Amino acid sequence: MISLPASLATAHREVSRWADDLRQGALELDRDPDAIHRHLDLPAVRFLAGHQVPADWDRESAAPGSGPAHGLATLERVLVSEELARGDAGMMLASPGASMCGVLLGVLGSPEQRAWVHGRLAERPRWTCFALTEPERGSAIGEMTSTLTPVGDGSYVLDGEKRYVGNAARADLGAVFARVAGTERLGVLAVLVDTSDPGFHAEPLPTVGLRGAQLTRIRLDGVRVPAERVLGAHLPPTRRGMWSIVSVFNRLRPSVAAIALGIARAAHDYVGEHRLLLRGPEREAYEELGRRIDAARSLTYRAALAVDHRPSAGHLASAAKARACEVAEEVTLRALGFFGPGARIDHPLLDKWARDARGVEFMEGTRNIQRLNLFQGLHTGKAGRNRPCRN
Amino acid sequence: MTVPPEVREHGEQARTSARTDGLVPALTLLVRALSPKVPPRGPRGHAVLPRELLEEFAAEEAAAREESPQAPGSTGTKGVEDAEPLPGLAVLRPVPGEPAEAVPPAWGWALAWLRLGMSERLRDACLAHLAARQSEGTSLLMQQMVKGTLADVLLEHLEIEGVLDDLATGRTGPLGPLRPADGERHLAGLQEQITRVDRALLRLLGAHGYTAEGPGAAAHASELLADAYGTAGPGTAREGA
The missing domain is CATH 2.40.110.10 (Butyryl-CoA Dehydrogenase, subunit A, domain 2)
Structure with a gap:
């Protein structure tokens, strides 16, 4: 069973609240990517920029770019990414901050290099x-x-x-x-x-x-x-070549999966909020989509934990990334179907999410790349061993 | 639904046993652990169980009748089908007019673990079979479409494993499901998912997967288990066969 450190649970609650603000700028940013400059004071954006932290945001040390004290850095990124992407994935990805560079620095950066990057990021939103x-x-x-x-x-x-x-x-x-x-x-x-x-x-x-x-x-x-x-x-030398690149991708893929899940959740929630009287087959279809999202979330959390325990354990990360992107496309397309002809025009957020869902597909490798990784794991016996999930 | 730890252990053992030993030994373990007195009957009274256990149950029933001839008989081992879907596996029909005893708690959940193990066994068989087959100088296993199908199968297996684990633990909080889990509906969905995965694997085996002696027979028996112990949905006939 997966358990969440208390400090992470507290931080997660606060970030979830911040996420709602991101939605307000979503359509504006979709029209004009430079609109992010008008939202730099939002708590979520300040947090991503490294200028604001939620309660209980315990780090290992005061050193720049230091990881979480609870040690589950990938799971933390996944939870934060899912919530912020539920607010708006575009706003989240448009925000300043260390982002993927931060993950790379965590694996390959020297203390001086981390200090250089994070020091410059601390000066102003960069x-x-x-x-x-x-x-x-x-x-x-x-x-x-x-x-x-x-x-x-x-x-x-x-x-x-x-x-x-x-x-x-x-x-x-x-x-x-x-x-x-x-x-x-x-x-x-x-x-x-x-x-x-x-x-x-x-x-x-x-x-x-x-x-x-x-x-x-x-x-x-x-x-x-x-x-x-x-x-x-x-x-x-053994730690700076392919090993490190693979390790960075293994850490990033669950986060991309989480962004996909955030997009899927946004669309699913929208249907629930705007179609209050779902009945019969429509209700069944809506609930089935919810179960699909939950199953992909579970896979993503397990993938994050697997990488946090062993950075080379990337097969679940590939599985989660592939499945979450599939679910995001499915949910955002089917969400439009709940509103009938013209839904893309009458519900611009739904149209946006259906477009956004395509954008996560190619990040950190398309679905076919993830499938090749999975096959390779199966073929070499590194994946698919009969091992119950005990995290 | 929350599954007691000891039942979870039985489910996971059934998965492992199914993958390494096959359906009949795994089902034997599960029935002995969860339904040691009577054959587990599904919602409409059907049962699928090892013939060896059926004979044990029948012997116990006969002994009980000798001891108390006036006691009411149970549905127990009545309604045995002649055909065996798999060597050593027996099928029981419902007994008209006699209500079946309730299936043991968490039986459906444990059965899903067993079926997952069977599906993994089928995947292992596919890997071995395809690796040994050659086409134009290369192993069939290394054909891109075959690789893709097997990757998809692994993905489904990993997802099913997680959902089964979540259902058993009744996980809540930020890492839990967003909406309350409907155990029966979840299980029905998972059983369908396992069947779909099995069918994808069988397609990789061509006619080899369709012969009674090939791995297709065990996949059929696994489908039979899902059918007999499935959820009785609205409008389903409850009595008679």
């Missing part, structure tokens, strides 16, 4: 970005062509292109993945960049939904990367 995906090559590490060319003193020059990177056009700091020139397929490093440095160019890409996330294309033309911005250099 955005970060996480640049992995490349045009025509997706997020496959082995196919990556962005290049870090050593210049002899431990520093590098960064060249290449990145695509579909959230918030990059408004970010002050970013993490960029690239291959060290002349290395094998898996010779990939993550580095921190200051987006004001010469050679960093970012341009927003208009999208169908989740417009707040403001996906971006990035061009890297000879961006200088000092030695102290190379992530993982302080770690043993």
Whole structure:
């Protein structure tokens, strides 16, 4: 049975209350991604920016970017992401803060690197970005062509292109993945960049939904990367390559699942609030969708706990990510059906959520990537062992 | 629904036994643990149980009748079907006019664990069968569509495991279900889900999964269990076969 630390339960309640404010800016942000600048004082946005914390927000230490004292960092992110995305996923993803960079720093960052990033984030609301995906090559590490060319003193020059990177056009700091020139397929490093440095160019890409996330294309033309911005250099070699990248993805996937679940819950709740007299088959369909959401939530929480206990245990994370995205698309599409023809026009939030649900599908790997991970786990015997859930 | 810890243990043992030993040994464990005196009858009086246990129950009934000839007989072991859906497995029809004893508490939940174990056993069989089959120089197992189907199956199994665990513990709070769990409806949904997963696996086996000696027979017996002990919905006939 999964039990929740009391401090996390308290923080979760407070974040849930903050989430409701996000809904108010949802449609405005959908029309204009820059509208986030008008909502920087909302508690949820301030929290994501790292400028406000809920009650009982116990950290391991006072060091910048320190993890929770209860040790369940992934579960905490999942609970927070689900609630805030229920408020509005676009507003949540548009918010300033460490976001995915924070997770990466938690795995690969040295104390000095964490202090540098979190110190700058503490000055004022600042955005970060996480640049992995490349045009025509997706997020496959082995196919990556962005290049870090050593210049002899431990520093590098960064060249290449990145695509579909959230918030990059408004970010002050970013993490960029690239291959060290002349290395094998898996010779990939993550580095921190200051987006004001010469050679960093970012341009927003208009999208169908989740417009707040403001996906971006990035061009890297000879961006200088000092030695102290190379992530993982302080770690043993076995801990800084693929192991760390896989570990970061395992930590992030349950959070993406949680965003999908937040979107699904928003649409499901909307039906319950606006169709008060559901009867017969409609009631049955509504309840069945609720059960689907609950089953995916349970899977997501177990995935988060599995990763918190063992960062390499990513099969549940893949399962949760795939299932939650499927449920989000199903629930948001079927929610429209409860309101008949013209629902997308008469209920713009429902239309928005149906569009937003598509946006989580490709984050941290599409459903087919998750399925390949699951198969690999099954084939190698790492997943699907007969082990009852005892967390 | 909250399932007592000892029953949860029996359910999980039945899952493990089903996966490693098969349906009849797993069902034997479960019946001995949860319904040690009489065959467990479903809501309309049907039963599916190991023939070995049926014979034990029948012997006990005969001994009881010898001791107290005037005592009212029970539905017990009446209504045995001739056909065996699986070697060693017996099916009992309802006895007209004689109400069946209530199924043991949490029987449906434990049965779902057993069926999950059977579904995992079928998945293991699929992996082995497909790995041994070759097409154009590669194993069938490594075909993308096959991989995708097996991944989907694993995903369903992982989800079912979680929901069964949640149902048993009656979890509440932030990590609990958003709405009160309707145990019977949940279980009915899970049984359907297990059947759908089994069917997906059987499709991977082609005709091999359709022969009486192949893994399809056990999958059919598993469906039979879900049918006999399913929820009697509104409008379902309650009496007679």
